Amino acid sequence: MQAVAAAPQPTTTLASGAESWPFTVERSTPSIGAEISDIDLRKPLDDDTYLALRRALVKYKVLFFRDQDVTPAQHVAFARRFGELEIHPVFRHHPDHPELVMFDKSGENRGRENIYHSDVSWRELPAMAAILRCVECPEVGGDTIWVNMAQAYANLPEDVKTRIADLRAVHDIIPTFSVAIAPEKFEEIRRNFPPVTHPVVRTHPESGEKILYVNEAFVTHLANYSQVTGFRIGSDFRLGELDLLQYLYRQAAAPEYQVRLKWRPNTIAVWDNRSTHHYAVQDYFPAVRRMMRATVIGDKPV
The missing domain is CATH 3.60.130.10 (Clavaminate synthase-like)
Incomplete structure (x- = not known):
């Protein structure tokens, strides 16, 4: 991939007060x-x-x-x-x-x-x-x-924020894109893009905002749900994990956090x-x- 010069980084933050724009x-x-x-x-x-x-x-x-x-x-x-x-x-x-x-x-x-x-x-x-x-x-x-997934996170109940603070989600290309991948390319894509884990709550590197970072297209499961939350009996933890993921996915559907173009x-x-x-x-x-x-x-x- 062609390398490019690093883009200049902004020196002000969201807390810097009123903005003056050249547009x-x-x-x-x-x-x-x-x-x-x-x-x-x-x-x-x-x-x-x-x-x-x-x-x-x-x-x-x-x-x-x-x-x-x-x-x-x-x-x-x-x-x-x-x-x-x-x-x-x-x-x-x-x-x-x-x-x-x-x-x-x-x-x-x-x-x-x-x-x-x-x-x-x-x-x-x-x-x-x-x-x-x-x-x-x-x-x-x-x-x-x-x-706005920063706002979606900010409005979560405090007990939910505590539950998800240390959780990590597994993101995978295959479930959504398998229908578009030619059979002869499937193993190559799987090899080049294995599942990855990212925090359920990420921090924006420029604003410092906390962001709810799970999405229903690519997140397949939580990597460490049972280690963090425990479970009551048998495989009950799996049901709790699925319930939590569905609750987190639904936050994106709130019209109060949305804009439509x-x-x-x-x-x-x-x-x-x-x-x-x-x-x-x-x-x-x-x-x-x-x-x-x-x-x-x-x-x-x-």
């Missing part, structure tokens, strides 16, 4: 999301604008940009400003830019992303951010929902993959919905 910011909901205007993503970002965008991303968790008619090369260049880009092992890539994943949904290829998830949490180093551009979409339908062509969404889940609503079949996504490699959750 226009309009909040989408009280809990998550902001629409950014007066910026042209076709042009290279200077350091001040990049750092401001990164601060806004950490603060609002997903940023929306309208009317950004970027080329695939410009899309990659903008995404690379945030860090090194991954190449997805399963999804179809752009022929000239392997960093760009192609989502081409229609009557011939129905979407399957209608599940709350955090991208590539099955990697040892899950994504820091993703940059998704709408190429073509239905007149209505095909919206995407993002969820109606796509238009040349809309770009940039989200902090560390602190959010998202859900692509599959209500548009058999209409056409075409998207391109670049994904920024992140750090090991702690």
Whole structure:
């Protein structure tokens, strides 16, 4: 994978008081999301604008940009400003830019992303951010929902926070992607991407927020549930583990933590993959919905 220079890191935090932005910011909901205007993503970002965008991303968790008619090369260049880009092992890539994943949904290829998830949490180093551009979409339908998982954690009852503080979850690529993996590639994918464990509660490396970091697309079980919580008799611990996981998964579905985007062509969404889940609503079949996504490699959750 091509190495890139390290992106400059922001020097202010969420606690630094009122922000001054070199672009226009309009909040989408009280809990998550902001629409950014007066910026042209076709042009290279200077350091001040990049750092401001990164601060806004950490603060609002997903940023929306309208009317950004970027080329695939410009899309990659903008995404690379945030860090090194991954190449997805399963999804179809752009022929000239392997960093760009192609989502081409229609009557011939129905979407399957209608599940709350955090991208590539099955990697040892899950994504820091993703940059998704709408190429073509239905007149209505095909919206995407993002969820503030820091707020989902903050609002958990204190006894639940205590229960999950030391738990670790197992994330696996296979259960969700097995239908898309060619049989001859299955063993290679399994060998290259074994299950990984991440903390159920991770700490955001820039904001310091605690984040509920389990998702129903990729988490298969809790690695240390019985060691941490114990059990009453026999295999009763397994039922307790499943009940707890279902309770944690359901937190993402609370509308109070969500923002919903109606796509238009040349809309770009940039989200902090560390602190959010998202859900692509599959209500548009058999209409056409075409998207391109670049994904920024992140750090090991702690």
